[in-house]
Amino acid sequence: VDGKLIAPVRPSVPSLKPGSEYLLEVVVRTMKVGHLFSQGTADSNEIWIDVALENDGKTIGRSGGLDEGKEVDPWSHFLNVYMLDKDGNRIDRRNAQDIFTPLYNNQMPPGTGQVVHYRFKVPEDAKGEIDVAVKLQYRKFDAKYMKYIYPDKEENDLPIVVMSSDTVTFPVDGEAALGQAPAKPEWQRWNDYGIGLLLKGNKGSEKGELIQAEAAFKQVEALGQAEGPLNLARVYIKEGRLEEAVEALGRAVEADPPAPPWTVAWFNGVVNKQNGFLDKAIENFRGIVDDRSQEMIDRGFDFSQDYVALNELGQTLFERAKMERANEAKRNEFLDRAIKRFEQALFYDSENLTAHYN
Incomplete structure (x- = not known):
């Protein structure tokens, strides 16, 4: 898609032109959850985004709607795991013994988000306003599974819970409104948007x-937040732009307030390891798991139990x-030190594959 990004929407709402195509970006974020969303029976939980566009009482766009049997539009964006058996069939009857591999995993890690793209065209005869309603919907089991349990039922009558929702009204062929x-500050909205984009694969x-x-x-950094350069470093590391990552981490430290030192140390360690500066990387990672500042104590952080850091x-x-x-x-001295760290990881997670392999 090639076009000008108009964001964030609100307080200013742009006017749409009849006959023009637009890309609507929906950001979903998980808050106050210490595990993947949704976790648990993620292959059978039915969580999806329902988007509806209306003009003058008529529906002009829809994703996430229900059919007559209350089955969700299969082209909707689902926040679940689409699990397959060895023959490529979906695990859709809670037959966990047949699980082979996921086709996709759209769960969200703690404190992260997703960006979902919707393209729509404004009708040539549209006038007045276009109302956009977005809902994050939840239902315990989908229609196919319920049909398997209750073959004589004509529809899936399990309750649907609206977990979150939002609405925006766009003027058509007029002035911006x-x-x-929103309650969230502008920098956080840009940051949530960036995280969703960063995590797409x-x-x-x-x-x-x-x-x-x-x-x-870059918008987050321009608004004076350390999260901006810190997350730029994440982007640059993914792209292999390590010199720019180092520069971004330096700006994150100099911000007011600065980025958390343990997070900066982690990414410095990643960069130093990739650059071959192993002694510096060792000190970065060792400081994370062994040192505890007063700020870490006050916030209840103890990375000595973090098996990801220990394995790294x-x-x-x-x-x-x-x-x-x-x-x-x-x-042998370095090998003995490595063994101790892997054993430390296994103490906290006795089935950790990385630690066992190493």
């Missing part, structure tokens, strides 16, 4: 919508040991 400003060619994420985080430290120590080919005693 003013709407009520992590492998191969699907590493997120990084150009758009970079632009969003162990792997870096192992890589450092490889450099001591001519000094067996030094090499």
Whole structure:
């Protein structure tokens, strides 16, 4: 999609032109949840985004609607896991014993978000206003599963819960309007948008919508928030732009207030490891798991129990040991330190695959 981004919507609401096409960006964020959303029976939980556009009482666009049997439009955006068996069939009867691999996993980690894109065309004869209503809907089981349990029922009558909703009214072929400003500050809205773009994929060619994420985080930095350069560093690391990542981390430290030192240390460690500065990376990761500042104590943070950080430290120590080919005693010292960190990770997670493998 090539066009000018008009964001954030509200307090200023742009006017739409009849016959023109637009891309509507919907941001969903998880708050105050310490695990993946939704977690649990994520293959059978039915959580989706319902978007409806109306003009003069007529529906001109819809995603996430229900059919006569109350089955959700299959082209909706679902926040679940689409799990497959070995033959490529969906796990749709709670037959967990047949799980083989996910086709996609649209769950959201704690404190993150998603961006969902909707393209629509304003009708040529549209006048007045276009009302956009967005809802995050939840139902415990989908229609196909309920049909399996109750084959004689004509519809899925399980209750649908609206978890979150929002509405925006766009003027048509007129002047821009003013709407009520959301409670969230502007920088946070840009940041949520950028995080959703950043997290759109992590492998191969699907590493997120990084150009758009970079632009969003630059807006956050321009608004004076440390989250801007900190998240720019995330983008640059994903793109392999390590020098720019270092510069962004430096700006995050200098911001007022600065970015959390443990987060900066983590990304400095990642960059130093990729650059081959293993001793610096070891110190970055060691400081995260071993040192506890007063701020960390006050906020209840103890990364000595973080098996991800422990594994990263162990792997870096192992890589450092490889450099001591001519000094067996030094090499063994690094290997012993690596083993201790992996054992530490296994103490907190006895089935941790990374720690066992290393």
